[in-house]
């Protein structure tokens with residue numbers, strides 16, 4: 001299965017969340033690969049704590065591959081190469097976890113027929129090898145997004161399920177922006193239809209992920225003044241109504257990731273150790289990642305009403 | 306739900322009434338309380354979903370409901386397409402040692418008609434809205450099927466109600482006539498005069514009944530102006546009730562019920578019928594053209610019956626017959642429960658006529674007394690007879706049920722506490738003065754405390770009803786009290802819906818309080834202006850903050866003066882105190898003290 005992560009705004013938590021979801025899915029036993037398609041700033045290496053590629057690779061990444069400079073993009077086995085000792089060595093029962101980094105200093109490029117062909121070929125090949133391929137796009141409407149939309153519409157990829165996750169923060173601006181990215185002019189659905197997608201089918205394969213959400217009922221907020229709680233609850237209600245009006249209400253949401261103190265400070269994977277041994281991260285965050293990792297492939301969660 | 310499967314039945318095995326009650330525990334609030342909104346998954350409130358998480362998430366719950374309601378509708382339709390309204394396990398034998406026969410268990414009962422009216426209206430409304438949020442063809446087809454079945458059952462239930470209405474006519478010197486005259490004659494007027502007064506008071510009801518064109522209860526005996534009468538609902542379709550020409554709803558069963566009105570079934574029918582012309586029903590256009598016609602016929606009976614019992618219950622210039630507890634029926638049975646049922650109808654009638662607080666206050670006092678006599682707000686002694694109102698409840702012999710062979714049937718009603726609560730809430734909602742609202746709210750609180758203690762303490766049905774043993778220790782422990790009584794639980798849910806609607810309305814506004822708040826506010830504003838004048842423009846940050854704060858309070862007080870005078874009062878009070886501190890401080894400075 002192909003999962004494409006996108007967002008309208010930058011800094012929504014798209015990369016951190018999808019890296020963690022890839023990691024969780026691998027822990028659950030699937031073979032997972034992660035493709036950094038954020039060509040302007042390919043920083044997923046940093047999230048996996050692989051220092052040599054923390055800002056993209058110099059050894060021929062996705063960028064070089066798509067432009068035909070190399071025959072195969074570089075692959076990095078995360079279990080083996082991560083700097084974090086606690087993550088190194090694959091736990092028993094876990095699947096493979098492979099990163100395909102972008103190139104350092106890559107930059108955006110426009111799509112040509114050849115690039116499209118290479119991209120399609122790559123997806124086909126990876127999908128034979130892995131259970132789940134996560135493609136992390138950049139924020140907003142990009143050439144990379146166009147490319148993936150076009151590739152998924154190709155004959156070769158017709159039968160393969162591909163699903164879109166649109167990340168947004170839980171604020172008015174982000175809700176409106178995310179809705180625009182999907183339903184608006186030149187949005188995903190419109191652009192997809194131009195590339196040959198059936199717009200209804202495409203719309204059914206899009207879900208939203210709310211990131212860094214403050215839960216007004218949570219224990220961490222016990223210290224707030226009553227007036228602040230009342231205000232938060234009211235805002236939350238308003239936001240829910242706004243989201244509903246913008247077609248990203250509850251039924252379109254695949255997951256809600258709570259605000260986490262660790263992620264607020266640093267972009268990284270959260271291991272079970274971080275929750276249970278050092279207790280720096282919240283169990284609720286891991287639970288949300290874990291659930292999202294399951295729901296991505298759970299047809300019932302994608303069932304239309 | 307057990308292991309992902311819906312479980313029908315509770316304390317009594319599944320039957321058409323109990324199953325409807327069980328569904329209404331969810332469907333009733335879902336149709337009457339805004340935040341419930343199960344039909345728009347995107348808009349369902351989070352806490353509602355938390356409470357229902359056992360049934361699934363926001364999307365699963367409405368889909369489950371579609372499936373379960375459809376299964377209900379299929380179960381209670383026979384192979385000829387006729388809707389079944391059987392009492393089943395709710396029928397008991399009235400003759401020791403003999404069990405009801407299968408034919409008897411299949412008899413239709415008014416409770417089922419009435420519950421079905423409410424449930425079908427909730428279902429049709431739910432289907433209409435939920436459908437708009439659904440795109441999948443198969444699911445839409447399921448919803449459409451459910452709606453079609455529900456609409457058919459609704460028609461059948463209305464027909465059932467039209468065929469179980471009855472008018473009992475009797476001469477004044479019959480036993481029934483004498484009892485009725487005794488009841489209404491609270492002074493010591495000669496019976497002849499009382500009868501004449503009563504006939505006059507009931508003239509319109511009598512004329513209304515004589516105009517009936519369809520259904521049961523038509524009689525030529527009312528043409529005799531000397532006869533007395535009683536109207537309402539029998540326990541089921543009455544013997545020889547004519548069929549009603551309407552849309553195809555399958556064969557209409559022969560009735561066996563003796564044509565005597567029962568207070569219990571009358572109140573029950575009235576409650577169901579009221580839903581037919583609620584605002585929601587009209588706004589959503591839930592009824593078909595044919596159903597509107599049937600609803601009009603029912604409305605006529607609804608109005609006449611209410612007005613009949615309200616006239617009887619509050620007859621005369623002196624003490625109301627209703628205030629003379631306990632009520633005595635014309636077949637000479639006495640019980641506080643019957644008083645409670647007549648009170649219910651008087652309350653409804655007062656509501657319809659938008660009565661004044663003085664009438665409401667009288668009803669409120671009766672409810673208070675009934676709560677005491679029913680040992681809800683008073684402690685019961687060990688062998689208190691009043692406990693029997695709650696457990697096992699009042700037994701109603703269903704006359705005519707023996708005609709099919711088998712024993713005469715009995716219907717057991719134990720909803721005394723729920724009825725007190727429901728009517729007290731209603732009166733509280735109708736009260737115009739704060740005093741009456743306050744008295745009624747206090748009664749509601751007391752009854753609620755009692756009802757809350759009667760929840761089942763543990764097991765699968767934890768926090769559902771009913772376990773009267775928690776309150777009345779004299780009741781023996783019984784195993785089946787672990788299972789929920791949908792009969793009782795549904796009635797409490799109705800009360801909660803009533804309460805939710807009462808609370809979400811705006812608070813009563815006291816004109817006295819508003820006047821005082823206004824005076825207070827005027828003084829505060831005056832002193833504030835004075836303070837502004839006398840303090841120099843260079844007051845420093847602390848003082849400036851204080852003044853700004855004071856000003857904000859005054860603006861807010863003005864804003865809420867008419868809607869929440871109490872709040873305005875307190876805000877103005879705070880301002881006055883703040884200003885006084887400054888005044889006192891100044892006086893200190895000038896050495897005036």
Ligand SMILES: Nc1ncnc2c1ncn2[C@@H]1O[C@H](COP(=O)(O)OP(=O)(O)OP(=O)(O)O)[C@@H](O)[C@H]1O
Pocket residue numbers: 007009010011012013014015016017038138139211212213257258259260261262263264265266267268
């Ligand atoms: N659940 C969370 N709680 C707190 N902080 C979070 C959470 N998720 C992400 N963050 C933080 O938000 C910031 C942005 O995250 P991230 O880089 O993943 O976003 P992005 O959408 O990929 O951004 P870009 O558009 O720049 O690629 C990071 O500092 C990250 O650690």
Ligand SMILES: [Mg+2]
Pocket residue numbers: 014015016038
């Ligand atoms: Mg990123």
